[in-house]
Amino acid sequence: MAPARPEDIEIPTEDPQNSADAGKDFRLRSGDAAAHESPHEQFLKKSPRRLKKVVLDTSLFVNPDVRACLGDTPAEALETFLFLASQIGSLEFYMPPSIFDELLHFVERDKIPGELLVILHQKPPKKHELKCPAFLLYELIEDMRERVNKGLRLAEKAVRSAEHKKPDEIVQDLRKKYREALREGIIDSKEDVDLLLLAMELDALLITADQGLIKWAEKLGVKWLFPERFKDYLVAAVKRTKPLSEKIKKRTLTQS
Numbered sequence: 001m002a003p004a005r006p007e008d009i010e011i012p013t014e015d016p017q018n019s020a021d022a023g024k025d026f027r028l029r030s031g032d033a034a035a036h037e038s039p040h041e042q043f044l045k046k047s048p049r050r051l052k053k054v055v056l057d058t059s060l061f062v063n064p065d066v067r068a069c070l071g072d073t074p075a076e077a078l079e080t081f082l083f084l085a086s087q088i089g090s091l092e093f094y095m096p097p098s099i100f101d102e103l104l105h106f107v108e109r110d111k112i113p114g115e116l117l118v119i120l121h122q123k124p125p126k127k128h129e130l131k132c133p134a135f136l137l138y139e140l141i142e143d144m145r146e147r148v149n150k151g152l153r154l155a156e157k158a159v160r161s162a163e164h165k166k167p168d169e170i171v172q173d174l175r176k177k178y179r180e181a182l183r184e185g186i187i188d189s190k191e192d193v194d195l196l197l198l199a200m201e202l203d204a205l206l207i208t209a210d211q212g213l214i215k216w217a218e219k220l221g222v223k224w225l226f227p228e229r230f231k232d233y234l235v236a237a238v239k240r241t242k243p244l245s246e247k248i249k250k251r252t253l254t255q256s
Contacts, residue, residue: 053092055199056120057208058099060227062106066209069231074106078116084234085119089241094121094202096194125197132200136220143186150181186212196222 059066061077070077085093095103100122104112158174165173187193192213199206199222206217206224217224225233 051090051092053094053202053204055094055195055202055204055206057195057210057213058102059209060207060230061103063209066227069228074103075111078107078113080231081234082113082115082119084231084238086115087241088234088237091237092121093119094123094198094204096124096191096198097122098124098191098194102191123198125194125201127197130197130201133220139219147182147186151178154178154181184211185215187216188212196220
């Protein structure tokens with residue numbers, strides 16, 4: 001049964017001539033709106049598949065050794081990124097919400113520019129839909145087993161050195177070596193997994209300084225880039241965008 005029309009709402013009958021005129025007016029208004037769009041905006045609407053996707057890690061902005069090419073502080077690094085990214089029409093930038101939360105530990109929420117929320121898309125990976133190859137689980141378990149055994153050997157060595165070193169010195173040395181043995185070169189957090197899965201889902205370029213992520217990105221066929229070259233990558237994209245926009249603009253003027 002079709003839903004009944006409310007009694008207090010009048011739906012006027014359409015006159016065929018008025019409908020035709022309205023359709024014509026709508027097409028004219030649509031044409032005027034399209035005329036006001038920039039050639040670059042029109043190009044993006046016609047060619048959405050040409051946009052390449054890039055997934056960003058917080059290390060680009062918070063790691064002092066990595067962010068040097070973008071700025072001295074996380075805030076300066078973000079400003080440089082926004083300045084360059086806003087000029088690029090061929091790239092889309094993504095960051096999992098869990099990684100964005102990490103970024104907020106280094107940059108005050110009130111100081112985050114509104115442009116960042118437009119340019120940098122926050123998107124979680126589709127955890128219940130993505131499929132990972134079984135070898136990933138086998139290699140991860142084998143890797144963890146080797147690391148645990150290495151950690152035990154380091155602990156045994158630290159105990160044997162108790163006669164020759166002070167307790168504080170032993171603990172400090174053990175923590176450093178234990179961290180290197182168990183955490184370097186491995187994905188050891190949910191945030192790492194979010195980055196890896198999102199890059200897989202989007203077939204995106206992963207930008208990170210985490211050696212564990214880079215290692216597993218190579219295993220899974222995920223594209224990645226040295227973070228030290230990220231600024232050069234953005235500058236090159238800006239240079240490629242400008243000639244393309246000029247070409248589209250000339251083509252549009254010729255057609256008009």
